[in-house]
Amino acid sequence: MRWLGLLTIGLIAYVAMLILSQRLLARGTDSEAMRILLSLAPMLPSVFICVVIIRAIHRMDELQRKLQFEALALAFAGTALLTFGYGFLEGVGLPRLSMFVVWPLMAALWVVGVLIGRVRYG
Template sequence: MTKFGRYAFELGGALAAYIVCLVLSLRLLSVGGQGELMRLALTLLPMLPGLAICWVILRGLRRLDELARKIQLEAIGVAFAGTALITFSYGFLENIGLPSLSMFVVWPLMAGLWFVGTIIGQLRYR
């Protein structure tokens, strides 16, 4: 199995576990009748495979060669700075009446900017 194939397999498995835990958590919470501690545990259940996703990504980064790591570092820098600028700007816009956004918006924004940064880095170092 290639490095990318192994990474894709590991990430796919962790994402599948996340989806299963998310659906299970939401269904059990919608039934109700649990105590506060159980509701807390059910709410955070999807974070267990979330930790696995982080672990898989870090392992994938460690397997990269120097140039690929450099590209990823720059892409993460673009994602970090871009997410900060966009979320702070939107936070100020909320002061003039724009609706508040959920924190669930932050990660997809950062992931999208990471993807854009990766493409830019790959084009730059061709």
């Protein structure tokens, strides 16, 4: 469960970087390059989180990998269908959603997929 500790560190770093970058952006800067760098700063811990997850999956046994694969497939397909479908609804007047909605949706569907897999293979 070492990966859980690393994941927690990554999430804490993400929140800290997000808060810091937003505060610095709120103060304002004249440099377009600096605004871009500050806006993208939270991506650094995000990359770390992705590496931790991938390494954790590499260390899993075959059944756990299969469960994760199926959960990720559900998350990928479900996110694609839901966001694509909502795009049509935007065309008939529903409010536009931010791209920030996509990752939480995918993560939620991944968790659902893992729970389904644990019931199925448990």
